[in-house]
Amino acid sequence: SQQGEEDPQALSIQEGENATMNCSYKTSINNLQWYRQNSGRGLVHLILIRSNEREKHSGRLRVTLDTSKKSSSLLITASRAADTASYFCATDAGGNNRLAFGKGNQVVVIP
Amino acid sequence: ETGVTQTPRHLVMGMTNKKSLKCEQHLGHNAMYWYKQSAKKPLELMFVYNFKEQTENNSVPSRFSPECPNSSHLFLHLHTLQPEDSALYLCASSQVTGYAEKLFFGSGTQLSVL
Numbered sequence: 515s516q517q518g519e520e521d522p523q524a525l526s527i528q529e530g531e532n533a534t535m536n537c538s539y540k541t542s543i544n545n546l547q548w549y550r551q552n553s554g555r556g557l558v559h560l561i562l563i564r565s566n567e568r569e570k571h572s573g574r575l576r577v578t579l580d581t582s583k584k585s586s587s588l589l590i591t592a593s594r595a596a597d598t599a600s601y602f603c604a605t606d607a608g609g610n611n612r613l614a615f616g617k618g619n620q621v622v623v624i625p
Numbered sequence: 626e627t628g629v630t631q632t633p634r635h636l637v638m639g640m641t642n643k644k645s646l647k648c649e650q651h652l653g654h655n656a657m658y659w660y661k662q663s664a665k666k667p668l669e670l671m672f673v674y675n676f677k678e679q680t681e682n683n684s685v686p687s688r689f690s691p692e693c694p695n696s697s698h699l700f701l702h703l704h705t706l707q708p709e710d711s712a713l714y715l716c717a718s719s720q721v722t723g724y725a726e727k728l729f730f731g732s733g734t735q736l737s738v739l
Binding site: 544545547549554555556557558559562602606612613614615616617618 | 665724725731
């Protein structure tokens with residue numbers, strides 16, 4: 515099954531800056547999801563974008579989806595120290611409605 | 626709090642021990658999942674239960690044995706584990722709609738096999 519691949523793998527930014535992460539996938543999808551994980555904890559769902567959507571917002575989060583390039587980006591605006599976490603994209607391209615996760619993208623926000 | 630509770634939070638066991646992980650969801654969902662998260666690897670889906678029936682077993686070794694007595698509870702029974710089984714084990718739940726809906730995860734059990 516295919517997996518989302520996040521890029522870059524690790525990002526360190528100053529508080530107040532924007533953080534952008536990218537995710538690529540290999541086959542067609544119905545939806546793509548982003549999750550956040552604080553160290554040693556479970557994943558928390560952030561946002562779901564369907565294949566017929568191009569952009570979605572939730573608070574300080576902005577997700578874009580480009581199905582022609584098979585890629586998505588997650589933008590966190592005005593980052594805070596509490597945004598320090600790992601961020602995962604997940605896709606459902608397997609055809610069995612199961613999510614396949616990428617390896618994750620670690621973001622460190624320096625106060 | 627996501628509505629999915631996992632116990633214990635931490636578990637240390639020897640290779641000859643038998644232990645069980647427990648998961649309970651209070652969200653009225655009808656699908657439950659076990660995932661394994663190892664360092665520097667993507668999340669691995671282990672088992673899926675829809676309406677208490679196991680619908681997926683991703684070639685998981687038989688030393689891991691799941692049990693789903695009802696839609697709200699999920700167990701993972703462990704026996705004769707290996708050190709490489711040390712990982713964070715995550716339980717999740719979702720609605721079954723025919724699409725890959727969002728997952729609600731528990732906080733996980735950090736397992737160390739000595």
